[in-house]
Amino acid sequence: MTSRTIVSGIDSSTQSCKAVTVDAETGDILSTASAAHPDGTAVDPRHWWKALQDCTPDGFADSAALAVSAQQHGLVALGADNRPVYDALLWNDTRSAPQAAQLRERYGDPWWAREIGVVPVSSFTLTKLAWLAQNEPAVAAATRTVLLPHDWLTWQLAGTKEAPTTDRSDASGTGYFSVPQNSYRPELIEEAFGSVPQLPRVLAPNETAGRTPAGTLLAAGCGDNAGAALGLGLRPGEVVVSIGTSGTVFTSTPKPVEDPSGAVAGFADATGQNLPLLATINAARILASTARLLTVDLPELDRLASAGPVDAAGLTLVPYFDGERTPNLPDARGTLLGMSRANLTPENLARSAVLGLLCSLADALDALRAQGIAADRVLLIGGVAKSGSVRAAAADILSAEIQVPEPAEYVALGAARQAAWALSGDAEPPQWKRRIQTSFEPTQSGWAADVRGRFKDAKERLYGV
Numbered sequence: 001m002t003s004r005t006i007v008s009g010i011d012s013s014t015q016s017c018k019a020v021t022v023d024a025e026t027g028d029i030l031s032t033a034s035a036a037h038p039d040g041t042a043v044d045p046r047h048w049w050k051a052l053q054d055c056t057p058d059g060f061a062d063s064a065a066l067a068v069s070a071q072q073h074g075l076v077a078l079g080a081d082n083r084p085v086y087d088a089l090l091w092n093d094t095r096s097a098p099q100a101a102q103l104r105e106r107y108g109d110p111w112w113a114r115e116i117g118v119v120p121v122s123s124f125t126l127t128k129l130a131w132l133a134q135n136e137p138a139v140a141a142a143t144r145t146v147l148l149p150h151d152w153l154t155w156q157l158a159g160t161k162e163a164p165t166t167d168r169s170d171a172s173g174t175g176y177f178s179v180p181q182n183s184y185r186p187e188l189i190e191e192a193f194g195s196v197p198q199l200p201r202v203l204a205p206n207e208t209a210g211r212t213p214a215g216t217l218l219a220a221g222c223g224d225n226a227g228a229a230l231g232l233g234l235r236p237g238e239v240v241v242s243i244g245t246s247g248t249v250f251t252s253t254p255k256p257v258e259d260p261s262g263a264v265a266g267f268a269d270a271t272g273q274n275l276p277l278l279a280t281i282n283a284a285r286i287l288a289s290t291a292r293l294l295t296v297d298l299p300e301l302d303r304l305a306s307a308g309p310v311d312a313a314g315l316t317l318v319p320y321f322d323g324e325r326t327p328n329l330p331d332a333r334g335t336l337l338g339m340s341r342a343n344l345t346p347e348n349l350a351r352s353a354v355l356g357l358l359c360s361l362a363d364a365l366d367a368l369r370a371q372g373i374a375a376d377r378v379l380l381i382g383g384v385a386k387s388g389s390v391r392a393a394a395a396d397i398l399s400a401e402i403q404v405p406e407p408a409e410y411v412a413l414g415a416a417r418q419a420a421w422a423l424s425g426d427a428e429p430p431q432w433k434r435r436i437q438t439s440f441e442p443t444q445s446g447w448a449a450d451v452r453g454r455f456k457d458a459k460e461r462l463y464g465v
């Protein structure tokens with residue numbers, strides 16, 4: 001029997017690190033492991049490195065190649081000794097909202113959308129650099145290198161001997177990389193941070209980033225949503241709704257998307273194309289927080305959410321618990337409306353959390369549709385895609401056919417696919433089969449329109465959006 005080639009993929013996301021080993025020829029997942037990350041919106045990157053090592057104890061001994069995909073935007077600031085000088089401010093940290101507003105005011109949203117591809121919000125790395133310079137000047141002065149989470153982990157895996165690298169998909173989420181021009185814009189860093197630290201070289205999609213000390217080839221790596229697109233083999237025009245720590249709605253387009261409203265981020269993908277994307281700060285944790293309030297576990301929350309009226313009897317949750325990015329309301333908090341003695345039941349509360357989550361994502365999907373993306377069919381992934389109540393309600397609330405791929409760590413699988421691509425030296429990544437587990441069609445009943453109408457009215461009344 002000819003020995004198969006094994007590749008590894010890492011997803012270092014907000015809440016945990018996931019690692020998969022994969023058959024490089026077929027894309028079959030051979031093993032999956034995970035290790036938790038600390039909670040918080042500012043985290044010492046060394047926790048990510050420990051979690052990665054904890055879920056790969058064999059040190060990739062059997063893998064011919066590996067790649068790291070990770071949460072986007074996080075600011076990893078390194079000193080002259082190449083050690084972190086500050087906890088990494090993550091994508092869901094909103095303290096740099098004032099700096100984002102200053103940067104938008106400085107150039108105007110249409111300029112950002114046209115020249116850079118994204119309009120600054122607190123998630124993006126550039127706004128975090130501006131916050132650091134204004135609020136921690138000594139730390140800013142000690143900063144010599146700025147990396148993203150996937151860059152820093154790839155560099156640790158390479159033994160930090162060679163210069164650090166990144167890829168176009170993750171660079172596109174910084175706010176200082178121009179997607180239309182495919183290059184850094186260092187003058188924006190100079191203006192926001194006061195100096196231009198070392199930045200990682202941007203590798204081509206199938207370029208290698210080096211080798212581990214044991215000789216395993218390292219691919220470029222990518223941002224986590226680009227990793228998911230690679231893992232799914234996303235085709236142009238197909239739309240993904242990913243419900244994990246963040247909620248994301250994205251598609252693949254040949255040309256960059258320019259949205260001066262700032263709602264759609266004109267990111268790049270990990271294949272040389274583009275990945276227009278909207279992200280919400282509040283997603284899986286809406287359900288986890290509601291489960292905690294009801295003192296039940298997630299399976300019981302799922303059961304409760306399916307046991308009562310489909311419309312939660314009018315109970316409406318606007319779930320902006322941690323501030324929100326889509327819409328850009330960094331200081332918002334959650335609000336529950338429509339409570340009565342009759343409808344305030346565990347079933348309706350659980351249902352209102354599911355509906356609030358989906359309505360928030362439906363608003364994002366409508367903003368993507370406004371860019372000319374049809375989005376009649378949606379691929380539903382992420383940890384919450386395992387929820388039966390979310391799956392059953394999604395088709396009506398999102399007004400789309402829902403296809404649920406077989407549950408897998410698609411971000412890590414995408415990283416493994418990139419590793420196999422770099423290993424092959426081919427022009428295109430290997431063709432791995434996508435397996436759909438189930439699908440759901442909209443029921444054409446009117447309940448979802450009423451629920452979305454109540455959600456829109458609540459947002460308008462509470463936040464004027």
Ligand SMILES: Nc1ncnc2c1ncn2[C@@H]1O[C@H](COP(=O)(O)OP(=O)(O)O)[C@@H](O)[C@H]1O
Binds near residue numbers: 013014383387
């Ligand atoms: N059956 C379920 N119902 C609701 N939420 C779930 C379920 N299974 C997992 N989750 C949630 O999915 C989240 C993890 O999803 P994942 O996509 O791995 O997140 P990340 O964005 O960190 O990669 C966890 O926060 C967990 O609460």
Ligand SMILES: O=C(CO)[C@@H](O)[C@H](O)COP(=O)(O)O
Binds near residue numbers: 091
């Ligand atoms: O900010 C974004 C995308 O712009 C988020 O998607 C982060 O990349 C976090 O990803 P997860 O931890 O939810 O996978």
